Amino acid sequence: MRKYLIKSLLLISLLCTSSQLLAVDANIKGLIDLRAYHVTSDDSNSYLTGDYGKFRFDDGSGIALGQLGAHLNLEFNSTWSATLVANAFANKGNSAIGITEGFVSYKSLPSSNGWRIKSKLGVFYPTLSFENVATAWSTPYTLTSSSLNNWVGEELRNTGINLSLEKLGKFSGSKHNFSGDISLFKNNDPAGAMLAWHGWTIGSRQTLLHEKLIVQDFPARQQKLAAQAAESDPFLELDDRFGLHVSANWKYANKLKFNLGYYDNFAKEGIVENGQYTWTTEFIHSALKYRFAKEWEVIAQYMKGNTYMTSPYQEKVVDNDFDNAFVMLRHFWSNHHIAARFEHFNVDDLDNIWGDNNNEQGNAFSLAYRYKLSKQSFILTEYNYIDSTRPSRWYVNQAVDKKESQYQIGYRYYFKH
Incomplete structure (x- = not known):
């Protein structure tokens, strides 16, 4: 399946770089995100390095390429x-460039009564985020994604086909639009591993399709989980089964948008190849976006599910329930924009494996201010605070209860050609 994925992306790349030969319209848009940061995390390094820090950056200060994104x-x-x-990210100790999505799309012309069919074939994000809606799956509201959407960007990508049926209300004089989506996908069998082993995190780092993720160190990796590779490969196909994602969407004028969906990768239990396990991961999700006044808007998302992994002997080694919710309040006027985000997250460890305690509970708060310099460029500042309890920090002599904070100032430039 990995060879199929690479060949598909090469085909899409060839199509996207031969526009003159094919006599089609080509356009590219993107963003450049530069930022300075300061993290206070009691000498903990980032979860991206295999430590237990909840932010993208290590404890201390630095300058980073927050994101260089290109959408062709x-x-x-x-x-x-x-x-x-394609996306590129660069900061001390963690830099990479590569592809994050690639697909062919079909969108029919609306019928006389407003029905329209849309589809995608390739690699794409599941339809669930109301936060990461800007170029290259970035969020325009803050410098960091919520912990909910940060996990989506880290471990979830659909390789397959998406079909959508949409009813456009304007053809019948209505302000209501409805749509239903269904995706059949592969290449997501290990999804859930990082949610178990480093928990919920806040950042702005999407996993590239070729990347692997560092697994945290804990005692069970020398015993029951000794076969686990040191790095998890989130976009891997192990059981040759299709996963399923369905969602329903409702939009009312420019005031209200609602989404409800269900995701299940249907991973077959007990498969291990080169240290990579199948994780059976399913969850429900919902999202709401409501403009309740001229310059005020609220965005909320919720997710609840389970992920588990079994040994080749059908022993359930890791079994976690999880849930996450956030509410973001936005106020915008003239060239100014303020966003306040409140989050609660949780992981319940249901198994009895010694040396692999995945329990976690926490709350987070983010406050961001954005100033519009021009149509294409913005200055942003942000403060993040996380208060979390995670017993597995004890394995590496860190405090189980930890309060972490982050300050950032950034410059964003959106380009289009």
Whole structure:
């Protein structure tokens, strides 16, 4: 399946770089995000390095390339197009460049009564985020994603097909739009491993399709989980089964948007290849976006599910329930924008494996201010605070209860050609 994924992306890349030969319309848009940061985490390094810090950056100060994103779109006609999304990230000890999405799209013309069919074939994000809605799956509201969407960017990507049926209300004089989505996908069998082993985190780092993620050190890796590789490969196919993601969407004028969905990767139990296990991961999710006044808006998301992993002998080695919710309040006027985000997250460890305690509970608060310099450029500042309890920190002589904070100031430039 990995060879199929690479060949598909190469085909999309070829299509996206041969626009003159094919006589199609090509455009590229992207963003440059530069920032300075200061993290206070009691000498803990980032979860990205295999430590238990909840932020993308290590304890201390630095300068980073928050994101360099490019979204290349190739339109063959009014119904067919191809998309390739690449991202680069760079900070001390963690830098990479690569592909995050690549797919071919079809969008029919609406019928006389407003029905329209849309589809995607390739690699794409599941339809669930109301926060990461800007270029290259960035969030325009803050410098960091919520812990809920940060996990989506870290471990979830659909490789397969998406079909959507949409009813546009304007064709019948209504302000209501409805749509239903269904995706069949592969290459997501290890999804859930990092949620178990480093828990919920806040950052702005999407996993590239070729990347592997460092697994935290804990005693069970020398015993029951000795076969686990030192790095998890989130976009791997192990059981040749399709996963399923379905969602329903409702939009009312420009005031209200609502989403409800269900995700299940249907991973087969007990498969281990080169230290990579299948994780059976399922969850429900919902999202709401409501503009309740001219310059005020609220965005909320919720997720609840379970992820578990079994040994080749059908012993359930890791079994976790999880839930996450956030509410973001936005106020915008003239060139100014303020966003306040409140989060609660939880992981309940249901298994009895010694040396692998995945229990976690925490709350987070973020306050961000954005000033518009021009149509394309912005200055942003942000403060993040996380108060979490995670017993597994004891394995590396860190405090089980920890309060961490982060300050950032950044510059963003959006380009289009």
